[in-house]
Amino acid sequence: MMSINTEILKKFNLADSSKRNFIESEIERLGKGNVTSHIFTYSELCFATRNFHPDYMIGEGGFGRVYKGFLRGTNQAVAVKQLNRNGFQGNREFLVEVLLLSLLHNPYLVNLVGYCADGDQRVLVYEYMVNGSLEDHLFDLPPGKKALDWSTRMKIAEGAARGLEYLHEASNPPVIYRDFKASNILLDEDFNPKLSDFGLAKLGPTGDKTHVSTRVMGTYGYCAPEYASTGQLTTKSDVYSFGVVLLEMITGRRVIDHLRPSGEQNLICWAQPLLKDRRKFTQMADPLLEGRYPIRGLYQAIAIAAMCLQEDAELRPLISDVVTALNVLAKKNVEVCERPQQEALESKLRTENNNNNNSVEV
Structure with missing residues (x-):
């Protein structure tokens, strides 16, 4: 360490x-x-x-x-x-x-x-990072620019989580990044991610302290609710921000988008009802993916985001647990379903859900 x-x-x-x-x-x-x-x-x-x-x-x-x-x-x-x-x-x-x-x-x-x-x-x-930032490849794509495919998104998510894991667990005291967002995740020629812009980083609590208190900084929409309201900062604040970015990667939606209808301008508020019902998970997938994603992989990625976004910071996972979960997703050699196969699988899962009354509580 x-x-x-x-x-x-x-x-x-x-x-x-x-x-x-x-x-x-x-x-x-x-x-x-x-x-x-x-x-x-x-x-x-x-x-x-x-x-x-x-x-x-x-x-x-x-x-x-x-x-x-x-x-x-x-x-x-x-x-x-x-x-x-x-x-x-x-x-x-x-x-x-x-x-x-x-x-x-x-x-x-x-x-x-x-x-x-x-x-x-x-x-x-x-x-110099030749592929710019993650934000450049998620939102407002110019005509003709290809959207990131599912496997690349999961690769970026896992790598970004590993960057946070290094800050949280390889440093003593831990480093709290405090400004985790899509524009701060840079991409090399192979779309490997690297965290940038550490000006707002803080050293975490030492000894028996549970948090550090600081003036609230960062970008609106990405800040954990307990940090935004009290100024009390922990590594779990970064985990919340990671959940926001993961949800952006899944949905292709900005965390705050004033161009959308009033009920959809805040990504987290829009997503909360959907996160509680597995049958609605496919409604959250980025339309630019054109249905080309493994259905179970989508469900698992959404479940990871939901855990990171829990209101109670203590219930959020450690970033090392997030890395473990995403590593499984990124390495799975699951062929992306074609649309007809996917629709058949979704229908099967809906039937299972109706029978088992499955849901994911946030």
């Missing part, structure tokens, strides 16, 4: 008040023994991105903008994230990300190539 020393732990949980030069001194001091990533000058990154030209921009969010770049000399493709210059909160997130990704290494976490802290510039440089 990887142990994070006490001094660094304190830096993760600082109050949000300090001078702007805090980041430079902390990176310099802590970096001597802990940060092995390359230190870039701002001019080097301007060269890599052609002065952060709009044509090179590949993403944008509240944190800032992401550009594709090419490093001088090696011509290595990288993703360059230029953080918004919004005071200490941005500085803290920058420090957390540099320290975390320098301390933690796993195939399911994005690799930090280096960073830049010139003056008031805060820039992070990652390995």
